Amino acid sequence: MSKTPIYDFVQKYAQGENVRLHMPGHKGKRNLGCEMYDITEICGADSLFEAEGIIAQSERNLSSVFETRASFYSTEGSSLCIRAMLFMAMQYADGKKKVLAGRNAHKSFMSALALCDADVDWLYGDDLYSCKISPDELDAALTNGEYFAVYVTSPDYLGNVLDIKGLSIVCHKHNLPLIVDNAHGAYMKFTGNHPMDNGADMCCDSAHKTLPCLTGSAYLHISKSAIKPYEKDAKRAMSLFASTSPSYLILASMDKANEEMLGDFKNKVAETCRLCDELKAELSHLGIEFTGREKLKINIKPKTAGFLGTELASLLEKNGIYPEFYDKDNLVMMFSPGNGAEDFERLTSFFRGLKKREPVQQTAPVVKRLERAMSVREAVFSPQRSVPVNLAEGKILASACVSCPPAIPIAVCGEIIDKCAIECFEYYDIDVVNVVEQ
Numbered sequence: 001m002s003k004t005p006i007y008d009f010v011q012k013y014a015q016g017e018n019v020r021l022h023m024p025g026h027k028g029k030r031n032l033g034c035e036m037y038d039i040t041e042i043c044g045a046d047s048l049f050e051a052e053g054i055i056a057q058s059e060r061n062l063s064s065v066f067e068t069r070a071s072f073y074s075t076e077g078s079s080l081c082i083r084a085m086l087f088m089a090m091q092y093a094d095g096k097k098k099v100l101a102g103r104n105a106h107k108s109f110m111s112a113l114a115l116c117d118a119d120v121d122w123l124y125g126d127d128l129y130s131c132k133i134s135p136d137e138l139d140a141a142l143t144n145g146e147y148f149a150v151y152v153t154s155p156d157y158l159g160n161v162l163d164i165k166g167l168s169i170v171c172h173k174h175n176l177p178l179i180v181d182n183a184h185g186a187y188m189k190f191t192g193n194h195p196m197d198n199g200a201d202m203c204c205d206s207a208h209k210t211l212p213c214l215t216g217s218a219y220l221h222i223s224k225s226a227i228k229p230y231e232k233d234a235k236r237a238m239s240l241f242a243s244t245s246p247s248y249l250i251l252a253s254m255d256k257a258n259e260e261m262l263g264d265f266k267n268k269v270a271e272t273c274r275l276c277d278e279l280k281a282e283l284s285h286l287g288i289e290f291t292g293r294e295k296l297k298i299n300i301k302p303k304t305a306g307f308l309g310t311e312l313a314s315l316l317e318k319n320g321i322y323p324e325f326y327d328k329d330n331l332v333m334m335f336s337p338g339n340g341a342e343d344f345e346r347l348t349s350f351f352r353g354l355k356k357r358e359p360v361q362q363t364a365p366v367v368k369r370l371e372r373a374m375s376v377r378e379a380v381f382s383p384q385r386s387v388p389v390n391l392a393e394g395k396i397l398a399s400a401c402v403s404c405p406p407a408i409p410i411a412v413c414g415e416i417i418d419k420c421a422i423e424c425f426e427y428y429d430i431d432v433v434n435v436v437e438q
C-alpha cells in the first residue's frame with residue numbers, strides 16, 4: 001500500500017499529456033505554478049465525502065499515524081470539523097439540546113451552535129483569560145444531567161493546555177462524549193499529549209497550523225475509545241457543512257504529510273521543542289515572562305519587557321520576523337520543524353538587541369460574564385445592524401466580533417452588551433459591533 005496514494009495520483013496525472021475536459025477552468029496551465037496538481041473528482045481520484053479509493057486509503061494512513069478508530073480529512077480547516085463534531089454528537093443527544101462548553105471557544109463553535117440549533121452553557125474555569133477548566137469544576141457542572149456533550153478548547157490560542165485525561169474521565173463517568181478543539185495541537189501526537197491519547201472521544205486538528213500542510217488542511221479524529229460509533233456519521237456530517245469542491249492541492253498536501261509523520265517527524269518535533277526551550281530560557285534572562293505551556297508556541301507577555309505587544313510586533317516585522325498574533329498584552333510566536341536553527345538565531349539576536357525598559361503597568365480590563373437574552377441561533381438569524389461600540393450598551397450581540405483576542409469572546413451572540421464589555425471592546429480596538437435589531 002502506498003504511503004501517499006493521493007499525491008501519487010495527482011503527480012502522475014500532472015505529468016501525463018492529458019486533455020482536461022473537467023474543472024477547474026485553469027486546465028492545469030501555469031499561473032501560480034501549482035495548477036497542474038489542482039484537479040477534481042476525475043476517474044480514479046475518489047471523492048472526499050464518498051471515499052472508497054485513494055482518499056479512503058490515505059485517511060486510513062492518517063488514522064494509523066494518529067492511532068485512532070477513524071480519521072477524516074477536511075479541506076476547510078477545523079472550522080468545518082467543529083460544525084461536524086457538534087452535529088455528530090447531537091445524533092446521540094436523546095432529546096437533550098444543550099452542550100456544556102469552555103467559554104474560550106472559537107467563533108466556528110458559535111456558528112456550529114447556530115447551524116445545529118444547539119443550546120449552550122459555558123464553563124469559565126477559575127481564571128477567565130485562560131479558561132482553565134478543572135475536572136472537579138466539570139464534574140460539579142454535569143450533575144443536573146442536561147447535556148448531550150462537553151466541548152473544550154485545548155490548547156488555546158495563547159498556549160494554555162487543559163487536563164484532557166482528567167476531563168475525559170469525568171465525561172465518561174456521566175456517559176457523555178468529550179469533544180476537543182485541538183486546532184492548535186496536531187503536533188502533540190509527537191510530544192505525547194494529543195487528545196486522542198488522553199481519552200477525548202472526538203477532536204479536530206488544524207493540520208495547517210502546526211504540520212507541514214497547506215492552509216485549510218485539517219483532521220477530524222474519532223478515538224478508539226469513543227463512546228459511540230461517531231465514525232459512521234462523519235462523512236455525512238462533514239458534507240452537510242462543506243463545499244462540494246474540496247481542494248486536491250490540500251488533500252495531496254495532507255496525504256504527503258502522512259509520509260513525513262511516519263518518518264522521523266517525532267525527532268524533528270523534539271528538536272524544535274528543544275530550540276523553543278532554549279529561546280525561552282534566553283528571553284527569561286532578559287526579564288520576559290510568558291503565558292501557556294504549549295511546547296511549540298512561545299507567548300510573550302510583552303508588558304513585562306516594557307513593550308505593548310503591538311509595538312514589539314512592529315519592531316519584529318521591521319526585522320522581517322512575523323508573529324502569528326499580537327495585541328497589547330500578548331505576542332504569540334508559533335514554531336514547527338519548518339523553522340530551522342537560523343530562525344531561532346535571528347530571534348535571539350533581535351531580543352538581545354532590545355533595550356531593557358521598565359515593565360508597562362497598564363492592565364487589560366477584565367472580561368466579565370454577561371446576561372443572555374436569547375440563544376446564539378436566535379441572535380445570529382435575527383435582523384441586525386452595525387452600531388458604534390460606544391452606543392451598544394444594552395443591545396444584544398448578533399454576530400461574533402472577535403475570534404481570539406483576548407482568547408475568551410468578550411460577548412457571545414445573544415448576550416447583552418454592558419459597560420464592561422464596551423470597555424473591553426474599546427481596549428481591543430473593536431469600534432463597531434453587529435447587534436440584534438430591536
Ligand SMILES: Cc1ncc(COP(=O)(O)O)c(C=O)c1O
Pocket residue numbers: 076077078079080106108153155156157181183184206216217218404
Ligand atoms: C482555537 C481555534 N479553534 C478553531 C480554529 C479554526 O481553525 P481553522 O482555521 O483550521 O478552520 C481556530 C483558528 O484560528 C482556532 O484558533
